[in-house]
Amino acid sequence: MQDNKSGRLAGKVALITGAASGIGRATAALFHGQGAKVVATDRNEAGLKALGSDADLVLAQDVTDEARWREVVDAVLAAFGRLDILVNSAGIGVLGNIEQATLSDWRKVNAVNVEGTFLGCREAVRAMKESGGGSIVNLSSVAGVIGDASSAAYCASKGAVRLLTKSAALHCARAGYKIRVNSVHPSFAETPMVLEGIARAKDPERVRAGLARAAPMGRMGKAEEVANTILFLASDESSFTTGGEFMVDGGLTAQ
Numbered sequence: 361m362q363d364n365k366s367g368r369l370a371g372k373v374a375l376i377t378g379a380a381s382g383i384g385r386a387t388a389a390l391f392h393g394q395g396a397k398v399v400a401t402d403r404n405e406a407g408l409k410a411l412g413s414d415a416d417l418v419l420a421q422d423v424t425d426e427a428r429w430r431e432v433v434d435a436v437l438a439a440f441g442r443l444d445i446l447v448n449s450a451g452i453g454v455l456g457n458i459e460q461a462t463l464s465d466w467r468k469v470n471a472v473n474v475e476g477t478f479l480g481c482r483e484a485v486r487a488m489k490e491s492g493g494g495s496i497v498n499l500s501s502v503a504g505v506i507g508d509a510s511s512a513a514y515c516a517s518k519g520a521v522r523l524l525t526k527s528a529a530l531h532c533a534r535a536g537y538k539i540r541v542n543s544v545h546p547s548f549a550e551t552p553m554v555l556e557g558i559a560r561a562k563d564p565e566r567v568r569a570g571l572a573r574a575a576p577m578g579r580m581g582k583a584e585e586v587a588n589t590i591l592f593l594a595s596d597e598s599s600f601t602t603g604g605e606f607m608v609d610g611g612l613t614a615q
């Protein structure tokens with residue numbers, strides 16, 4: 361743990377969505393330890409309280425709400441005068457192959473995963489270009505790179521995040537904004553999203569073992585391992601990296 365004057369994110373202001381749980385929560389703790397001012401948002405307000413001193417400001421936010429995005433970014437600017445980092449971690453998973461998926465599930469998952477990320481990128485660019493640059497990290501998934509038969513709508517949403525990231529990165533680079541935009545692609549990581557799915561299965565131990573076997577490294581990932589990659593992309597250490605896609609998948613997509 362380091363104070364706000366030192367660390368790999370010293371002096372930076374970071375906004376993290378989905379910060380009440382899983383990868384967002386681990387990222388908030390890591391960023392705080394690396395000297396960032398952390399603004400944590402989520403629609404789960406009780407979960408945000410559990411962040412304690414890892415967050416300098418907590419704000420209730422549904423990422424699908426366009427007007428709320430503007431209020432949240434304005435609140436960050438009012439509190440800290442700048443926004444340097446946005447991590448779009450809020451997301452939901454919906455199971456269902458192409459025969460089972462309902463239009464309602466499709467709209468729900470795309471509203472959060474795609475529209476939420478789109479709105480976040482747009483608002484962050486508005487703020488970051490005023491203060492001379494920044495870094496945006498979008499949570500996609502291995503399911504945004506390779507197909508998964510059991511989650512048609514989720515795959516579509518994460519594929520959209522992957523290319524939204526590249527489009528935004530190219531625009532910002534060519535406009536000379538010094539704003540970098542990259543995507544992170546975890547495979548199965550032990551977060552509430554995955555663990556709750558395992559618990560709901562008919563044979564949880566079988567499902568858990570199957571998810572572990574899916575990665576050549578033979579285990580699931582941890583939220584902290586994903587957060588470490590996010591930290592690299594958020595920090596100035598990745599200063600010439602934009603439009604990139606970063607697997608945190610134990611080798612799953614290398615096959």
Ligand SMILES: NC(=O)c1ccc[n+]([C@@H]2O[C@H](COP(=O)([O-])OP(=O)(O)OC[C@H]3O[C@@H](n4cnc5c(N)ncnc54)[C@H](O)[C@@H]3O)[C@@H](O)[C@H]2O)c1
Pocket residue numbers: 377378379380381382383384401402403404407421422423424448449450451452453472476499500501502545546547548549550551552553554
């Ligand atoms: N855990 C994995 O294995 C895994 C794998 C690939 C990708 N991802 C992606 O990483 C991101 C984080 O996942 P996680 O595993 O930490 O999940 P999680 O369920 O533990 O946390 C997600 C958080 O997002 C919040 N959220 C959901 N909908 C929201 C909305 N409309 N507005 C605001 N907040 C909302 C939830 O309240 C929750 O706190 C997601 O985008 C997910 O799709 C996760």
